Amino acid sequence: xxxxxxxxxxxxxxxxxxxxxxxxxxxxxxxxxxxxxxxxxxxxxxxxxxxxxxxxxxxxxxxxxxxxxxxxxxxxxxxxxxxxxxxxxxxxxxxxxxxxxxxxxxxxxxxxxxx
Amino acid sequence: xxxxxxxxxxxxxxxxxxxxxxxxxxxxxxxxxxxxxxxxxxxxxxxxxxxxxxxxxxxxxxxxxxxxxxxxxxxxxxxxxxxxxxxxxxxxxxxxxxxxxxxxxxxxxxxxxx
Numbered sequence: 001x002x003x004x005x006x007x008x009x010x011x012x013x014x015x016x017x018x019x020x021x022x023x024x025x026x027x028x029x030x031x032x033x034x035x036x037x038x039x040x041x042x043x044x045x046x047x048x049x050x051x052x053x054x055x056x057x058x059x060x061x062x063x064x065x066x067x068x069x070x071x072x073x074x075x076x077x078x079x080x081x082x083x084x085x086x087x088x089x090x091x092x093x094x095x096x097x098x099x100x101x102x103x104x105x106x107x108x109x110x111x112x113x114x115x
Numbered sequence: 116x117x118x119x120x121x122x123x124x125x126x127x128x129x130x131x132x133x134x135x136x137x138x139x140x141x142x143x144x145x146x147x148x149x150x151x152x153x154x155x156x157x158x159x160x161x162x163x164x165x166x167x168x169x170x171x172x173x174x175x176x177x178x179x180x181x182x183x184x185x186x187x188x189x190x191x192x193x194x195x196x197x198x199x200x201x202x203x204x205x206x207x208x209x210x211x212x213x214x215x216x217x218x219x220x221x222x223x224x225x226x227x228x229x
Contacts, residue, residue: 106159106160108157108158
């Protein structure tokens with residue numbers, strides 16, 4: 001099946017630094033990728049929809065200047081958490097669809113811990 | 116605001132029994148319904164999807180959809196300890212979806228007791 005690779009799997013950083021998370025579709029092209037955030041024992045919350053070659057669409061309440069999304073190619077989307085703070089500590093997951101949503105595949109997730 | 120509601124559990128079921136997981140959704144226009152399994156610290160994996168009212172069976176799993184009641188469920192027959200995980204219900208307003216994000220419930224934590 002289709003594979004979505006996400007890197008890094010875990011990152012610990014100091015408050016105020018920026019962290020970049022990469023999401024790659026390995027064997028299919030994805031014009032659209034999705035970024036989710038999940039706090040412990042909570043649901044996956046859609047943060048933004050990443051569109052290749054255009055600006056990302058952010059969900060209400062998500063700061064676009066803090067969570068920078070770049071979808072430079074059909075196989076790569078990046079999420080940069082700028083000036084991270086402890087409240088940004090969460091599990092970030094990307095996903096991409098190789099067709100309809102029944103072919104939606106998730107990356108392995110990135111556990112971000114901001115000290 | 117679209118909402119997907121699930122009982123967080125934990126739901127404890129003896130090994131070999133049927134586990135029944137339930138989900139309700141607020142958007143009556145929802146067209147696509149998905150069940151994902153998520154192990155602790157891992158990303159979700161798709162178990163089943165259903166688009167039409169009624170039952171859909173795949174191995175030990177059966178998804179049931181009732182659009183009039185805005186209710187979708189997942190039955191797991193012959194439950195195994197390896198089925199212990201959090202099960203996420205997800206909904207999309209587009210049939211089949213593709214370029215639209217899913218709305219997830221908080222998930223039900225299922226424990227299969229050996």
